[in-house]
Amino acid sequence: MSGKVSRRAGAVDPFIVMDVMAAAAEKEAAGDTVIHLEVGQPSTPAPKGALAAAHAALDADRIGYVAALGMPALRARIARHYRDAYGVEVSAERVIVTTGSSGGFPLAFLTSFDAGERVALAAPGYPAYRNILAALNLEAVDLPTSAADRFQPTVAALEKAGPIAGLIVASPSNPTGTMVTKPELAALAAWCDRRGVRMISDEIYHGIVYDGHATSAVEVSDSAIVVNSFSKYFSMTGWRVGWLVVPPDLVRPIERLAQNFFISVPTLSQHAALAAFECRDELDGHVQRYRTNRDLLMAGLPAVGLDRLAPADGAFYLYADVAHLTNDSREFCRRMLAETGVATTPGIDFDRARGAGTLRISFAGSTAEMEEAVRRLKAWRR
Ligand SMILES: Cc1ncc(COP(=O)(O)O)c(C=O)c1O
Structure with missing residues (x-):
């Protein structure tokens, strides 16, 4: 049995x-x-400065729980990163530290969508999106892309997708490495805003860019959720620390979920992540x-x-x-x-x-x- x-x-x-x-x-x-x-x-x-900060924290800190939304110093440092890298003012209150970007997806999906709703995403794409959506009783809607559209979602593809509650964009993308341009991302964001569709922008590969500028959704939208991580550019996969930037009205709902799901993100990793910003x-x-x-x-x-x-x-x-x-x-x-x-x-x-x-x-x-x-x-x- x-x-x-x-x-x-x-x-x-x-x-x-x-x-x-x-x-x-x-x-x-x-x-x-x-x-x-x-x-x-x-x-x-992880970069040397991050490792040194982790060693120092082990000696000096109790490594207990911290606030569910993240250590205030780290949230503030991430907020500053948006000014430095994109020229956009983002308040630290909108920044939520997560257990890798993987820990951010369920928080973003659960606070944006109700069970049974449909969420569009590019094919090919990172498989965990559809698998996390499926685990949450959400329906992944493939937008088949090709080299002609640089394997990125387009407004034309969205028009054909039927009713959707969300759109996931990843630029640069895994597996293709291709990006959306700023006007394209702005057009996708405007399309979503007009229909009350939540855009979720996976920016985990920002910082690893060879041609052009990786546009953050915060540059073109007030309602999008940004997902990011210390795993790729910062070379800290196993530390399991990432972040979200969310509209102000989602902070408290996400805080309630994060408190119950995770209590807090690994404290040692947050000390290390804070220092990683100085390891350019x-x-x-x-x-x-x-x-x-x-x-x-x-x-x-x-x-x-x-x-x-x-x-x-x-x-x-x-x-x-x-x-x-x-x-x-x-x-x-x-x-x-x-x-x-x-x-x-x-x-x-x-x-x-x-x-x-x-x-x-x-x-x-x-x-x-x-x-x-x-x-x-x-x-x-x-
Ligand atoms: C596009 C994309 N998003 C998210 C993740 C999850 O990474 P992490 O949870 O380490 O931040 C990965 C990992 O490969 C990825 O390629």
């Missing part, structure tokens, strides 16, 4: 990349070297390396048949159309890993309808690893 399992739990898909990671670990255990182009995180630790040189150095890696792959991959690459403006991913090479990206990635030791992520994680013909290549590793990956793939395709 087994106990009851909810329907909503059954609605959540597994993360296929985890299977790739398991196969890669097996290969490594057998003594082979694997080039990890499947990972979605920086290969570097080290962090910008990582972005330089990502840029070198991106350029190296963009130049090297076409020679191995991977010549249909999304134009990555930011983040550390290349999204490759491989439909001319396979109609089963999962099998293609499995074979590539087995025969070359280069691990990549099949597109089905990001686009259930069309991902059998795509894969994602992460260039968050070292430049030497990118060179080795291109060398191995050239030998494979010969």
Whole structure:
């Protein structure tokens, strides 16, 4: 006999990349070297200043609970970041510290939407959006995108989506690295405002930008919710700290939820995150390396048949159309890993309808690893 399992739990898909990671670990255990182009995180630790602040906090602080909305000093520092980086005044009261951006999504979704409502999002896109929506009895509505619209939602696509309560935008996007322009984001925000649709802007890859300016939703909207994190630019994935910027009327509802769900965000991580803002040189150095890696792959991959690459403006991913090479990206990635030791992520994680013909290549590793990956793939395709 087994106990009851909810329907909503059954609605959540597994993360296929985890299977790739398991196969890669097996290969490594057998003594082979694997080039990890499947990972979605920086290969570097937290910046030195953040580590020093964490050490100091361990010595000086009790590391107890703190306020559910975050340490006041960190909220104020994040607010200042909006003035420095975007030229927009954001009050510290609107900033809510969360357990990674992942902890921000349920708070944003639960305070914006009622069960059964429909939320639009780009396909391909980060799979957790749809899975968290499903777990909350919300319906994800795919907006199929293409290279022509830089894999971003458009007003025209929204017009065809039917009634929706929300829109998720991610720029730069995972898995494509492509961005929306400021006028496009403003048009999406205006469309949402006219219809009482809540826009949620995932800005987790801001700071990792190669071409153009990553526009924050706070520049173009008073009603959008911004989601961000210390995981990517700040290189602090395992510290589990992120933030939201929300309209004033959502602060108290989110506070009530956060108090009950989480009590507070890890205190040690908040000390470290505060210091990370003063580590720009080290962090910008990582972005330089990502840029070198991106350029190296963009130049090297076409020679191995991977010549249909999304134009990555930011983040550390290349999204490759491989439909001319396979109609089963999962099998293609499995074979590539087995025969070359280069691990990549099949597109089905990001686009259930069309991902059998795509894969994602992460260039968050070292430049030497990118060179080795291109060398191995050239030998494979010969
Ligand atoms: C687009 C996007 N949003 C959110 C997240 C979640 O990151 P975290 O919870 O570490 O902030 C990720 C992680 O890969 C991501 O790619």
